[in-house]
Amino acid sequence: MAKTKKRNPKYIFVVGGVMSGVGKGITTSSIGKILQARGLSVTAFKIDPYINVDAGTMNPTEHGEVFVLKDGHETDQDMGNYERFLNIELDRDNYMTTGLVYKSVIEKERNLEYQGRCVQVVPHIPLEVISRIKKAVKKVSADVAIIEIGGTVGEYENILFLEAVRMLKIAHSKDVITVMVSYIPTPSKVGEMKTKPTQHAVRTLNGTGVQPDIIVARADRPLDEKRKEKIAVFCSVRQEDVINAPDVESIYDVPLNFEKDALSDIILKKLGLHSRRKVGELEEWHKRVKRIHQSSKSVRIGVVGKYFKTGDYVLSDAYISVLEALKHAACEIGRKPEIDWIDSTDFEEDQKKLSSLKQYDGILIPGGFGSRGIEGKIAVIRYCRENRIPYFGLCYGMQLMVIEYARHVLLLKDAHTTEVDKTTKHPVVDIMPEQKQNVLKKKYGATMRLGCYPARITLKTIASQAYGQENISERHRHRYEVNPEYVEHFRKAGLLFSATSPDGILMEIAELPKKKHPFFLATQFHPEFQSSLLHPHPLFVAFLRSCQGRK
DSSP: OOOOOOOOOEEEEEEEESSSSSSHHHHHHHHHHHHHTTTOOEEEEEEEOOSSSSSTTSOHHHHOOOEEOTTOOEEOTHHHHHHHHHOOOOOGGGEEEHHHHHHHHHHHHHTTTTTTOOOOHHHHHHHHHHHHHHHHHHHHTOSEEEEEEOSOTTOGGGHHHHHHHHHHHHHTTTTEEEEEEEEOOOOTTTOSOOOHHHHHHHHHHHTTTOOOSEEEEEESSOOOHHHHHHHHHHHTOOGGGEEEEEOOSOGGGHHHHHHHTTHHHHHHHHHTOOOSSOGGGGHHHHHHHHHHHHOOSEEEEEEEESOOEETTEEOGGGGHHHHHHHHHHHHHTTOEEEEEEEETHHHHHOGGGGGGGGGOSEEEEOOOOSSTTHHHHHHHHHHHHHTTOOEEEETHHHHHHHHHHHHHTSOOTTOEETTTOTTOSOEEEEEOGGGHHHHHTTOOTTOSEEEEEEEEEOSSSHHHHHHOSSEEEEEEEESEEEOGGGHHHHHHTTOEEEEEOTTSOSEEEEEOOTTTOSOEEEESSOGGGGOOSSSOOHHHHHHHHHHHTOO
């Protein structure tokens, strides 16, 4: 019997036009979602045009959140969008930067893997990009790979990645399509949608040898037929290949909106694919989105951090996984989340402002590094503990919770973390032993405790009730930990470490019993990295349920 010929994988490249922040990551995630609903196995990639080897050393105020994959690779926040939408776990092979690609090519050249040939920017850099994509696709046997190219068409930094698109298209003409996500402005004083910026963006893309097959039109409203016709004529695409992407209340509306323009049908036809299931597979997704819109009662959460302000603007992208995890949990309990971003330095300037926290149903302190704003955070934690306001701390939020408890319950007045005060008499939070050499040698990139680690939960605790199981695995990103020398002192004073590493050495979750506080719990890990719309994280759900009951 003749063997069935294996079908070539398909490649969808997503590029941006007109401006940055136009929604390429959500577009990539949404395309993946609707193709999954048609029965196809999907994987996703992000290519960042930075010289940084990974995202771990980038300032979150400038670049947004660092998203940690299960294998510990530090990546761009869009990798989080892919995982949340597609319910898949990606690894380091799904993320690359200019720096990483160049580093790989140079290492190969040093190892004589090019057999003495002259190694050039073109073709060797684009070929390395293509090789990495193909390798990752083969590893998971994906039907379709969706690759987002960071930046905006016309920037010098992403030209080599567009060259990779061109070269792959030549080699696999029937297996590659390009989607441009482009902004269509409606100037308020003009009162008309303008397509000219998109026309220029397409011509710039054409200059690299790439023609978009589909144009996703980002705007504050759906395009009318006249505008679609204009884009089709001047950008050399069919009118039905211009897809509406208007502003929406929730990013989780986007896949459903794409299907209104039959985007999955268009993609399948262009790539010669056949649907294996009906579009009705989006039914559970649709139910969740409907619940988001129909929730009338609200739950109000204050997120206290320090990576919010960039000039005169507030950048919530620094904590985007936290924001989405709160939305997932709110949807689960049928509430509408009202989230306020609170700068912790405000409470250092005026502690009378702490009384404003009473207006919230709960307070969350996310991860972070350094000394700025931490005294304000400690003051917030104390206020929540003493006033029985539900509190949820993540990573640094747990370390500061331990410091607060040491200072005001154990009465160790100068208790601190050695990250901030290396000479403190009571280092209740100290650097992990294996991290000391990294810091001394100034090896900061990709050297923290990163990725998934197992933990064991103590029964009959808030944590065990939330998870419903004894053994868990969560993602980490830290160098410092609760000092084991002080653990017994905390326990005697009533603070319970309800989850530890399997060997009992590392403290993973700290909490007060419910009889002392409705919800005073923090984690050394980052639970937000494993939350999705269809699978909200149990600790976020438990936190919001406690907030829901606050009067």
